[in-house]
Amino acid sequence: MAGEENQVVLYGMRVSLFSARVELALKVKGIEYEFVEEDLMNKSEALLRYNPVHKKIPVLVHNGVPFAESLVIIEYVDETWKEGPRLLPQDPYERAKVRFWAGYLHQQLFEAVASVIKTDGEAQERAVKEVHEKLKVLEEGIKGSYPGGSPFINGDNMGLLDIVVCSILGPHKAQEDALGVKFLDPEKHPRVTSWVKALTELPLVKEAMPPHEKLVGILQLFRARALESAAV
Missing domain, CATH: 3.40.30.10 (Glutaredoxin)
Incomplete structure (x- = not known):
């Protein structure tokens, strides 16, 4: 240190x-x-x-x-720590775009995913549909804001937006195993899917993200408790 x-x-x-x-x-x-x-x-x-x-x-x-x-x-x-790679762009407009999409991911997509975890039956079906709708908005928004180039939104390095999407969609395989639903569809969300795939293959991400088995267990436990509370 x-x-x-x-x-x-x-x-x-x-x-x-x-x-x-x-x-x-x-x-x-x-x-x-x-x-x-x-x-x-x-x-x-x-x-x-x-x-x-x-x-x-x-x-x-x-x-x-x-x-x-x-x-x-x-x-x-x-x-x-300004000497390291920047997590947000220097340009005010580009920085504002990053903050906007980070907020969208943090507030709307995360909440939609959380609803899938906490519900079952028809309620869960509606929640899954909402996740796909949020992902469609993200797919179109990313295409418009960041056409072509690196799979990482902040250029060649991970930035704030990459970190946030990684924290929500990075564990999508654990979410599938724990919930029995599929969020990412390479045909419907090709840009987002390739983005998440590129991020999760980075050594830094593999080191920082929780192990797959632990995430599956935590998601299952959280879901069981949520459903039990809702039934009371």
């Missing part, structure tokens, strides 16, 4: 895709950090102190100062 004056500590969980977002950002920037594994059933005093509002992971602590929420953390990392 680069010394106490530049200490970076990430409070998270190895099976959390939100934690994986931040780890990917730190790895892309080449930042050394300490990872503190949290148990959300028994949250540490440090986590509650550093994130008293939401009491959630991930939390990044830099020089004793905490930052919460994955997208906020990633932008802080990009603005603080």
